[in-house]
Amino acid sequence: MQRITVIAANPWQHTKRSPVIFMQNLQCPISIQQYPTILMAHGGGGRLMHQLIDKLIMSAFSNPHLDVRHDSTVLNISSPQIAFTTDSYVIQPLFFPGGDIGSLAVHGTVNDLAMSGARPQYISCAFILEEGLETQTLWRVVQSMRQAADAAGVQIVTGDTKVVEKGKGDGLFINTAGIGVISHALRIAPASVQPGDAVILSGDLGRHGIAIMASRQGLEFQTTIQSDSAPVAGPVLALIDAGIEIHCLRDLTRGGLASALNEIAEVAQVNIDIDEIAIPVNEQVQGACEILGFDPLHVANEGRFIVFVPAKQADRAVAVLQQHPVSADARVIGQVNEVSIAPVTLKSRIGTRRIMDMLSGEQLPRIC
Amino acid sequence: MKYVDEYRGQEQARRCARLIARLTTRPWVLMELCGGQTHSIVRFGIDELLPAGVEMVHGPGCPVCVTPVELIDKAIEIASRPEVIFTSFGDMLRVPGSQRDLLMVKARGGDVRIVYSPTDAVKLAQQNPDRQVVFFAVGFETTAPANAMAVYQASQLGLKNFSLLVAHVLVPPAMEAILSSPENRVQGFLAAGHVCTVMGYTEYEPIARKYRVPIVVTGFEPLDILQGIHLCIRQLEQGRAEVENQYARSVRRQGNQPAQELIARIFRVVPRQWRGVGQIPHSGLGLSDEYADFDAERRFGLADQTIQESPDCIAGLVLQGVKKPHECPAFGTRCNPEKPLGAPMVSSEGACAAYYRYRRQPVAAH
Numbered sequence: 168m169q170r171i172t173v174i175a176a177n178p179w180q181h182t183k184r185s186p187v188i189f190m191q192n193l194q195c196p197i198s199i200q201q202y203p204t205i206l207m208a209h210g211g212g213g214r215l216m217h218q219l220i221d222k223l224i225m226s227a228f229s230n231p232h233l234d235v236r237h238d239s240t241v242l243n244i245s246s247p248q249i250a251f252t253t254d255s256y257v258i259q260p261l262f263f264p265g266g267d268i269g270s271l272a273v274h275g276t277v278n279d280l281a282m283s284g285a286r287p288q289y290i291s292c293a294f295i296l297e298e299g300l301e302t303q304t305l306w307r308v309v310q311s312m313r314q315a316a317d318a319a320g321v322q323i324v325t326g327d328t329k330v331v332e333k334g335k336g337d338g339l340f341i342n343t344a345g346i347g348v349i350s351h352a353l354r355i356a357p358a359s360v361q362p363g364d365a366v367i368l369s370g371d372l373g374r375h376g377i378a379i380m381a382s383r384q385g386l387e388f389q390t391t392i393q394s395d396s397a398p399v400a401g402p403v404l405a406l407i408d409a410g411i412e413i414h415c416l417r418d419l420t421r422g423g424l425a426s427a428l429n430e431i432a433e434v435a436q437v438n439i440d441i442d443e444i445a446i447p448v449n450e451q452v453q454g455a456c457e458i459l460g461f462d463p464l465h466v467a468n469e470g471r472f473i474v475f476v477p478a479k480q481a482d483r484a485v486a487v488l489q490q491h492p493v494s495a496d497a498r499v500i501g502q503v504n505e506v507s508i509a510p511v512t513l514k515s516r517i518g519t520r521r522i523m524d525m526l527s528g529e530q531l532p533r534i535c
Numbered sequence: 536m537k538y539v540d541e542y543r544g545q546e547q548a549r550r551c552a553r554l555i556a557r558l559t560t561r562p563w564v565l566m567e568l569c570g571g572q573t574h575s576i577v578r579f580g581i582d583e584l585l586p587a588g589v590e591m592v593h594g595p596g597c598p599v600c601v602t603p604v605e606l607i608d609k610a611i612e613i614a615s616r617p618e619v620i621f622t623s624f625g626d627m628l629r630v631p632g633s634q635r636d637l638l639m640v641k642a643r644g645g646d647v648r649i650v651y652s653p654t655d656a657v658k659l660a661q662q663n664p665d666r667q668v669v670f671f672a673v674g675f676e677t678t679a680p681a682n683a684m685a686v687y688q689a690s691q692l693g694l695k696n697f698s699l700l701v702a703h704v705l706v707p708p709a710m711e712a713i714l715s716s717p718e719n720r721v722q723g724f725l726a727a728g729h730v731c732t733v734m735g736y737t738e739y740e741p742i743a744r745k746y747r748v749p750i751v752v753t754g755f756e757p758l759d760i761l762q763g764i765h766l767c768i769r770q771l772e773q774g775r776a777e778v779e780n781q782y783a784r785s786v787r788r789q790g791n792q793p794a795q796e797l798i799a800r801i802f803r804v805v806p807r808q809w810r811g812v813g814q815i816p817h818s819g820l821g822l823s824d825e826y827a828d829f830d831a832e833r834r835f836g837l838a839d840q841t842i843q844e845s846p847d848c849i850a851g852l853v854l855q856g857v858k859k860p861h862e863c864p865a866f867g868t869r870c871n872p873e874k875p876l877g878a879p880m881v882s883s884e885g886a887c888a889a890y891y892r893y894r895r896q897p898v899a900a901h
Contacts, residue, residue: 444545460626460883509895517548517757519580521893527872 195306196222205300210330220328223302224294227309228316232289232324240325242289246348250285252276253344261304261338263382265374265393266469269311272341274396274469275420277319281400282416282472284355284407285347287319292343293327297336308339319398321345347400351407357434359414364503365481366439367474369399369494371447372424376466377455392451397470402491406474411484415475419468425511426465426525427473432510441501441513441523464513465526478502542756543579551761552584555768562588563771564720565764566713566856568706569727570597570884571755577889579757581764589768592720592856593889595709595812596727598674599626599882600854602702603808604844607632609837610671610700614640614647616835620663622656623671625649629881633842653685653699660689660697669831672699677729679703679820680794683801686822686829698831703820704807706730707738712815714746718857723767725753725760728782733798735790739778747776754782801826810878811844811851850877853886860890867895 208215225233232240256272266274277287292312296305316323375394399418406413415435417427424446432439448456448463456463470493476484481499488497513523541547567573573593576582582591595601611632614621621637628637628647641647646666650656653670660668672682682699689697706727713719726739731752739750749770753763763781770777780786800823807819822830847865852858860866860879870876872888879885 515579516543516545517579517581517584518545519583521578521580522895524892527892 195303196226202302204302205296205298205305205330207298207330207332209296210328216328223306224309224326224328227313228292228323228326230322230324232322233326240289242324242346244288244346244348246350248349250280250283250347250349251344252279253342254279255340255342257337257340258379259337260379260382261308263394264378264391266396267308267311268339268341269308270315271396271469272343273312273315273319273321274398276343276345277321277347277398277400278418278470278472280345280347281398281403282355282418283347283349284351284353284403284413284416285349285400286404287321287345287347287398287400289324290316290321290343290345291325291327292323292341294329295336295340295342296328296330297338298330298333300338305339308341315398319400353407353413355413355416357415357417357431360431360435360437360475360503361414362437362503362505363478364414364475365478365484365499366428366441366501366503367476367481367484367488367497368424368446368500369402369472369474369488370395370470370496371449371452372419372468372471373448373452373456373461373463373466375469376423376461377452379467380459381455392449392455395468395470397493399470399472399493402488402494402497403472403474405487405491406476406484409483409487411476411480411487413474413476416472418472421467422526423463423465423467424473425462425523428511428523429525431475435503436506438504438507438509439501439511440504441511443513443515445498445500447496447498461530464523465530473500475503542754542758544758547758548581548584548761551758551765555589555761555765556586558765558768558772559586559589560772562590563722563768564590564592565723565725565767566592566594566721567725567753567760567763568594568596568710569725569729569755570600570882570886571729572596572725572727572753572760573886574884574889575755575757575760577886577893580893581757581760584761585764589764591764592859593853593886594713594724594856595809595854596675596706597854597879597882597884597886598678598702598704599630600850600878600885601704601809601812602627602630602673602878603810604631604633604842605808605840606700606702607636608634608840608842609832611635611637611640612837613669613700613831613835614645615643616667618667620646620648620659620666620668621671622648622650622653622659622668624651624673626882626884627671627673629875630878631875631881633844653682654688657685657688657692657694657697660694661692664696667696667698667834669698669700671702673702675704675706675727675730676734676798677727677732679798679802680733680791683797686801686826687797689829690826698829698834699822700831701802701819701821702807703802704809705804705818705820707742708815708818709809709812710739710742710750711746712812712818713855714742714748716855716857718855721748721856723749723771724751725763725767726750726778728752728754728759728785731780731782731786731790733791733794735788735795736778736780736786737788743776743778749776750778752778752780752782752786754785809854811848811854813851845876848877850879850887853879860887861895863887867891
């Protein structure tokens with residue numbers, strides 16, 4: 168086995184303090200009365216910054232790699248291949264039904280790793296804080312990240328904190344990068360998709376995007392829709408363990424199912440034909456889309472993915488996915504064909520066929 | 536989902552299509568008036584279910600598309616002012632003016648905000664007494680009551696920092712303009728269900744009589760549209776020209792009278808320029824004398840100007856049902872949703888956008 172040593176810069180190491188044990192109580196350890204909001208000095212490299220990183224962030228994320236407190240983290244990974252990814256999170260509002268920017272920053276990155284069939288192991292975390300952010304808000308986000316990381320089986324091993332002036336950020340931005348271990352020999356990529364493959368969708372569409380729309384300030388539109396934000400490596404690894412010959416995986420984030428299918432079809436030079444009636448959409452999501460003039464196929468998800476497998480393995484793959492709560496509603500929604508009139512076509516509810524294009528620009532609510 | 540799923544069933548749609556086929560003895564050209572109907576037709580491929588010779592042409596019922604470029608330029612001018620919070624439905628932000636669109640104004644620091652109701656804009660005016668809040672009042676009769684209500688509320692609240700940039704248009708004068716055109720091919724109309732929910736359909740009755748044209752008030756779901764087509768062709772085949780109501784679950788003959796009274800109080804009928812089509816008399820709404828103080832054009836003292844549109848864009852012909860989007864030489868090449876030459880390519884209700892999104896080439900012959 169080849170050993171890969173990954174060294175990641177870790178500016179959080181500057182706090183020379185003995186490792187602390189993760190604090191179970193959810194009380195912010197920084198005195199709120201003293202510093203109720205983030206100040207420029209919290210990013211200035213002095214005592215305040217050390218206090219913030221030490222008490223609020225390091226204490227929550229504590230693990231043997233992080234607790235070494237060095238400029239970079241040394242990881243021993245015994246694997247011929249690793250997956251590596253990065254993503255930035257700028258969501259508003261910071262807290263939404265079913266999640267928050269912290270859990271999203273973990274789920275998004277571990278899911279990107281899972282889309283290579285990798286087992287997510289380590290992530291980095293860089294915060295960009297806006298002067299004036301409530302310290303309590305940061306504390307809640309940090310706690311949420313820790314819980315999400317635990318649930319996803321990853322450690323936060325390195326990080327960074329910067330503060331920008333009031334008005335130059337949107338409260339809080341997070342960047343996470345992640346490393347996952349690959350222990351399969353499959354070539355999971357759009358180019359591996361071929362005519363005859365079945366397309367499997369892991370569950371219902373549109374809940375994240377609509378939950379965000381509904382909770383955005385200024386939108387008087389109340390629903391009980393929760394974001395589907397969740398880690399999905401579990402069912403993906405179960406497919407690999409079951410010997411399913413996965414050709415491609417893709418999580419259905421921005422742009423939704425329509426963008427994911429179009430991107431893959433264009434790379435693979437195939438046609439993907441989808442059956443609209445097979446695509447599950449929650450009734451409240453459907454209702455919200457009708458009102459706003461959105462198509463659920465374009466709406467973002469944070470816990471949904473598609474899998475391309477040889478048709479003969481489709482039923483078994485669906486059965487494996489259905490054993491996991493996050494993909495309990497998995498089903499075959501279409502198949503891959505030779506190139507035709509468009510990269511992606513859709514059989515509509517009334518049985519006609521049309522192009523399923525990716526979204527142009529931003530999804531904007533219609534007039535009437 | 537109730538009131539939606541039952542109008543999207545495959546079996547019912549096929550059954551209705553068979554009824555239409557059995558009824559049809561010769562070619563007919565029908566126009567659906569509303570952009571929402573256009574999108575349903577193209578999205579669900581409803582025209583593919585119709586017998587050969589029954590042609591759907593797409594009407595001017597995309598409010599974003601027909602808003603004149605001069606008015607969009609005025610919106611851009613107002614939105615660029617530092618004291619202004621410019622509010623609009625999302626759809627308008629992408630529509631190209633002569634140089635820019637409202638999204639570009641926003642990107643350059645203009646305070647342009649999407650609202651979901653004009654009364655939200657009134658609230659913004661209350662919350663920001665030192666700013667001028669302007670709402671871009673676009674739409675047919677459907678959106679007029681809510682916009683009228685916003686003005687009424689602002690006046691009751693004594694708000695001096697709220698105004699409307701009015702671009703309202705009316706359906707019946709546009710129908711008459713289409714029917715009187717020498718290029719007209721339309722033999723029957725599907726009228727817009729939402730417009731008639733507000734206005735009723737008495738004003739369509741003289742048009743049906745005068746031009747000998749059947750008009751069927753129609754909903755927006757696939758089955759609604761197929762039923763509307765069925766009723767329309769049945770009239771044509773029987774030589775009748777009447778107003779019929781397919782969308783009875785929402786529309787009454789007299790419409791919503793309190794809403795009509797509110798419109799009549801706040802607005803008055805004015806001549807209106809339709810983008811790509813030209814001026815149509817009595818085809819728009821402007822603020823009435825009593826509420827003229829809420830007119831943004833007046834408040835900001837903007838001068839009228841005439842702007843030359845791209846000669847490559849045939850939006851006017853598309854909006855009048857004379858041409859189909861894919862008959863435009865620029866369609867999908869020089870004109871696409873990312874780089875539109877005309878508004879029908881940007882709006883979610885525009886015919887060109889529908890064709891681009893769901894269908895890149897004409898439907899194959901039946």
